[in-house]
Amino acid sequence: xxxxxxxxxxxxxxxxxxxxxxxxxxAITLGGLAFLYLPIAILVVYSFNASRMNAVWRGFTLDWYRxxxxxxxxxxxxxxxAQIWDALWNSLWVGGISTVVATIxxxxxxxxxxxxxxxxxxxxxxxxxxxxxxxxxxxxxxLLVLFSLLFQLLQTVLGVRLVLDLNTxxxxxxxxxxxxxxxxxxxxxxxxxxxxxxxxxxxxADELRTFWRVTLPLIFPGILSGALLxxxxxxxxxxxxxxxAGVGSTTLPVFVYGMIKLAVTPAINAISTLMLLAxxxxxxxxxxxxxxxx
Amino acid sequence: MNHAIELVNVxxxxxxxxxxxxxxxxxxxxQIHDGEFFxxxxxxxxxxxxxxxxxxxxxxxxxxxxxxxxxxxxxxPAFHRPVNTVxxxxxxxxxxxxxxxxxxGLEMDNLPKAQIRSRVGDVLALVKLNGLENRRPRQLSxxxxxxxxxxRALVKKPQVLLFxxxxxxxxxxxRKAMQLELKHMQQQIGITFVYVTHDQEEALTMSNRIAVMxxxxxxxxxxxxxxxxxxxxxxxxxxxxxxxFLIGQVIEQSMGGIVxxxxxxxxxxxxxxxxxPVGKIITLVIRPEKVTIHPDTSGENHGLRGTVKDVVYIGxxxxxxxxxxxxxxxxxxxxxxxxxxxxxxxxxxxxxxRVAPNSIRVLEEGxxxxxxxxxxxxxxxxxx
Numbered sequence: 001x002x003x004x005x006x007x008x009x010x011x012x013x014x015x016x017x018x019x020x021x022x023x024x025x026x027a028i029t030l031g032g033l034a035f036l037y038l039p040i041a042i043l044v045v046y047s048f049n050a051s052r053m054n055a056v057w058r059g060f061t062l063d064w065y066r067x068x069x070x071x072x073x074x075x076x077x078x079x080x081x082a083q084i085w086d087a088l089w090n091s092l093w094v095g096g097i098s099t100v101v102a103t104i105x106x107x108x109x110x111x112x113x114x115x116x117x118x119x120x121x122x123x124x125x126x127x128x129x130x131x132x133x134x135x136x137x138x139x140x141x142x143l144l145v146l147f148s149l150l151f152q153l154l155q156t157v158l159g160v161r162l163v164l165d166l167n168t169x170x171x172x173x174x175x176x177x178x179x180x181x182x183x184x185x186x187x188x189x190x191x192x193x194x195x196x197x198x199x200x201x202x203x204x205a206d207e208l209r210t211f212w213r214v215t216l217p218l219i220f221p222g223i224l225s226g227a228l229l230x231x232x233x234x235x236x237x238x239x240x241x242x243x244x245a246g247v248g249s250t251t252l253p254v255f256v257y258g259m260i261k262l263a264v265t266p267a268i269n270a271i272s273t274l275m276l277l278a279x280x281x282x283x284x285x286x287x288x289x290x291x292x293x294x
Numbered sequence: 295m296n297h298a299i300e301l302v303n304v305x306x307x308x309x310x311x312x313x314x315x316x317x318x319x320x321x322x323x324x325q326i327h328d329g330e331f332f333x334x335x336x337x338x339x340x341x342x343x344x345x346x347x348x349x350x351x352x353x354x355x356x357x358x359x360x361x362x363x364x365x366x367x368x369x370x371p372a373f374h375r376p377v378n379t380v381x382x383x384x385x386x387x388x389x390x391x392x393x394x395x396x397x398x399g400l401e402m403d404n405l406p407k408a409q410i411r412s413r414v415g416d417v418l419a420l421v422k423l424n425g426l427e428n429r430r431p432r433q434l435s436x437x438x439x440x441x442x443x444x445x446r447a448l449v450k451k452p453q454v455l456l457f458x459x460x461x462x463x464x465x466x467x468x469r470k471a472m473q474l475e476l477k478h479m480q481q482q483i484g485i486t487f488v489y490v491t492h493d494q495e496e497a498l499t500m501s502n503r504i505a506v507m508x509x510x511x512x513x514x515x516x517x518x519x520x521x522x523x524x525x526x527x528x529x530x531x532x533x534x535x536x537x538x539f540l541i542g543q544v545i546e547q548s549m550g551g552i553v554x555x556x557x558x559x560x561x562x563x564x565x566x567x568x569x570x571p572v573g574k575i576i577t578l579v580i581r582p583e584k585v586t587i588h589p590d591t592s593g594e595n596h597g598l599r600g601t602v603k604d605v606v607y608i609g610x611x612x613x614x615x616x617x618x619x620x621x622x623x624x625x626x627x628x629x630x631x632x633x634x635x636x637x638x639x640x641x642x643x644x645x646x647x648r649v650a651p652n653s654i655r656v657l658e659e660g661x662x663x664x665x666x667x668x669x670x671x672x673x674x675x676x677x678x
Contacts, residue, residue, distance in 0.1 A: 195385035198352050201372040202379045203399035203450065213398070217389045 040276065047269035064270035084271070087255035090166060094241075094251060095234040098173035103227040105174070106181025107219075113182070114189040131179040140243030143172045147244065164246030172244040173234045180233060181226035188222025228286040232279060297361070298454050298486040299326040299349060304358035306344055306510075318344040320510045322358070326488060331480050333489045333497040336507035337533070342490045345507075346456050349488065351375045363453055373402070377454040378447035382462060384439045386431035392418070392442050393427035399450045417449040420479075437468050444476075448483075457489040461496065473499050494534045498522065506530045528657055531579045538585075538624050540578040541660045544570055552656070554578060557619040560598070564654045577660035582627040584653040587614055588646045589637055598647040600624065602639045614639065616647060 047065070051058035068084060112118075113125060131139060144164075151162045196218065200210040238253040245254060252275065259268055306319040318341045326332045334342040347353040348360055351372030360367045362376060378399070387395050393414055400410040418424055421441040431439055440460060447455055457476075461469045477500045480487045491497050497504050498518040505515045506529075514526045525531035528539065542554035542562070552566045554576060562578065570576070590599060603623065604615035607630075614626040624647065630636070639645055 193383070193385060195381050195383065196387060198350075198372070199379070199381060199385040199387070199446075200398070201352075202350060202377075203446065204373045204402035205398075206371070206373050209402065214387060218387075 043269050044273050044276070047266055047273045049266050049269075052266070064266045065274075067267055068270055068274075083250075083255065084252075087250050087252045090169075090249060091235055091252040094166060094170050094173055095231050098170050098177055098234050099227050099231040102174045102177030102181050102230050103223060106178045106226060106230075107185050107223055109178065109182040110185035110189055114186055128179050128182055131176040132183070136237075136239035139176060140172070140240040143168075143175070143240065144243045164244060164249070166245070166249040168244045168246070169241050169249060169251065172240045173237060176237075176240065177230040177233060180229050181223075184226035184229060185219060185222045188219045192218055225286055228282055232282060235275070235279070296328040297325045298328040298330075298363060299488065300324070300359075300361040301345070301349075302359045302361065304345075304348065304355045304360065306341075306348060306353060307356045318510055319348075319355075322510070322512060324505060324512060324515070326486060327503075328363075329484050329486055330502040331477065331487045331489065331500055333491060333501040333504045334507060335491055335494060335497040335504050335533075338492055340507040341510040342492075342507050343458055346379075346458055346488065346490045349454075350377055350379050350456055376452055377456055378450050378452040379456040379458065380443045380447050380460045382458045382460065384431070384443040384460075386439060386442055386446070388431055391428050391430060392423065392434070395431065395442055396446045396449050399446060403450075413449055417445045420448070421445045436464055437472070440464065440472065452485065454486040454488060457487065459491055461491075469496070476500060498534070506533060508533075524655060525579065526657075528577055528579070528659060531655065531657070536582050536625065536627075538580040538582060539660075540580065540618075540622055540624075542576055542578060544572050544574045544576060547572065551651075552576075554656075557621045559619040562598075562654070564651050564656055566656045570658065574658065575660050577657040579655040579657060580624065580649060581653065582613070582625045583611075583629070585624065585626045585647060585649045587616065587626050587628070587637075587639065588648065589639075590644045590646045598649070599644055600647055602641055602643045602645055605639060605641065612636075616645065618647075 046057075048060050048062065049057055050061040050063070109124075109128065113121065113128070147164060147168050154160045154162055192215070196214055197210050200214040201207075205213060236253065237251075238257065241251050241254055242257075245251065250258070252271070256268055256271055301322055301324040304319055304322045305317070308316045308318055310316055322345070334345060336342050344353060348355050349362070349367075351367065351370060351374075367375060387398065390398065396414045396417060397410050400413060405413075414427075415424075418427065421444055423438065423441050423445060426434065426438065431442065434442065440463075443460065461472050464472060473496055476487070480500075489497070489500065498521075501518060503515060503517055504521050505512045506521060507513065508529055514521060514530045516524075521530060521534055525534065525537075531537045531539070540554075540556050540562075542556040544552050545555045545561070546553040547566075547570055550565055550567050551563055552570060554562050554564065556562060556578075564578065598618070600616035600618045602614060603617045604613075606613045606615075609630070611627045611629055614628065616624045616626055618624045626647070628636070
């Protein structure tokens with residue numbers, strides 16, 4: 001037994017393990033990032049691909065973007081700009097209105113749940129999470145069933161004929177967005193020190209002025225993130241929109257899906273890249289606003 | 295006497311989960327005089343903060359009436375009461391600057407802008423915060439935040455200012471400085487301060503009068519001297535400062551004094567005027583600093599004796615633990631007024647103890663454990 005060599009040997013092993021560990025840490029980090037972002041990177045890169053086929057790289061082009069804005073396609077697939085812009089406009093309209101309505105209602109729900117003790121509070125709390133938990137497909141189908149029953153009833157009772165259109169999509173989006181907004185805003189209200197509202201009242205502010213001058217400014221970052229989350233979810237939503245949209249009330253995701261059925265072209269990559277850019281801008285905006293307001 | 299605040303038979307019951315009731319305040323009566331510095335003192339959970347919150351209007355009494363300057367406050371919400379509060383953790387509005395925080399209350403009164411500006415300037419000068427008007431609360435030290443909270447409440451010129459343990463978050467040095475500053479400020483502006491604290495030293499330092507609370511009741515109301523020198527019950531004696539408690543039995547009453555038998559071993563004569571039956575169990579309260587110890591040199595028979603059980607040097611004082619009887623110890627504090635020039639005592643040494651009889655407070659409460667009663671009957675007392 002060589003007792004003098006063994007500490008040296010142990011030291012060498014330790015060092016080696018540390019090197020492996022350091023390398024491993026980098027490898028795992030990079031691997032994880034690649035797993036998350038490689039598909040997106042490929043999508044962005046191929047939106048500039050001169051080839052019609054996604055798999056082969058034929059050189060850089062801006063044709064696909066140009067085609068979105070001009071409706072010109074050398075490839076022969078008809079992507080008329082009018083349709084795309086209609087779909088985009090529909091998406092923004094539905095997203096905007098459903099965000100405003102859901103933000104107001106969701107904030108009120110959050111305030112009620114945090115501030116008041118009332119009968120059925122626990123039940124409401126549980127119900128609030130339901131639209132978040134249940135699968136989109138269930139939600140979409142149940143809304144579809146509801147709308148058709150309602151329309152039938154309206155027609156037989158009042159003689160009014162209603163059909164699925166952009167308004168039904170909007171109602172669907174409001175339905176699930178209320179939950180997301182309420183949950184987001186609630187966590188912000190929970191962090192709010194109740195003594196702040198008491199201090200406002202102590203200084204002579206009645207309930208309404210306390211709300212406008214103290215409560216609302218302090219929970220505003222929560223409301224804003226709730227609203228942006230709602231807007232993003234609405235822009236993103238495919239399943240529920242698919243079930244509640246009527247003819248001619250296509251949103252952008254539904255339209256893109258329709259295009260894929262014809263052929264997967266880099267034009268889709270171009271649209272997706274633009275949507276990605278828009279989402280990124282919204283997120284950055286919300287981060288900037290939140291940083292400023294806290 | 296003009297009362298700033300009167301609490302008449304006030305009770306407060308909270309209903310917790312499972313409808314379990316918790317009585318925070320029970321049938322409480324209290325008068326706070328106009329212009330005094332009044333402290334509500336007690337351990338946490340004694341109901342002092344609940345009491346303050348009922349005065350401020352954040353809690354409604356379950357029964358009874360809160361009266362401020364002669365007006366019943368029953369249906370008056372917090373924003374219509376002539377009081378302002380300095381909160382425990384200041385509760386400054388984080389989204390407003392120092393000046394905006396202080397101006398908030400005046401804006402709620404819809405005062406003209408110019409007047410608000412001048413009053414905010416004045417009060418910030420009073421609390422020595424000029425130059426920090428545009429800072430956010432987050433950018434201030436704890437002491438500065440405390441001053442903003444004070445300024446925000448003071449600027450409304452309330453008749454009564456309420457404080458909910460406002461110095462609790464400050465370090466000791468700053469706290470002591472703020473205590474004196476608050477006291478001087480109260481004397482200067484002359485409005486009523488109602489101050490909630492669990493720190494007995496703080497209450498003694500600042501108050502004109504103190505109410506000692508426990509379990510939703512007020513045990514004693516009095517000046518700091520009253521409360522310290524003449525506690526009316528064991529809780530007050532124990533909570534305010536340090537006390538030795540000797541449980542004894544009255545064996546004789548004559549000429550405005552009683553003779554008490556301690557642990558069946560030792561008799562003490564103390565002045566006590568009220569009628570008290572012989573055989574009654576009493577508690578004698580002796581403050582450690584009112585007792586002196588001396589070397590047991592004389593062979594004299596009178597005086598108390600005990601053996602030194604422990605000596606602890608704590609800088610300003612030295613604490614001696616003296617075994618007085620087989621069951622009772624006495625803590626003695628001696629101020630270290632000279633260095634190296636005082637009698638030293640060693641462990642196990644027999645010493646003489648002197649205490650002025652009128653420094654011993656008699657409380658008609660306490661109970662003996664059964665075996666002591668037995669001892670008292672069986673062994674004749676040793677005469678002192």
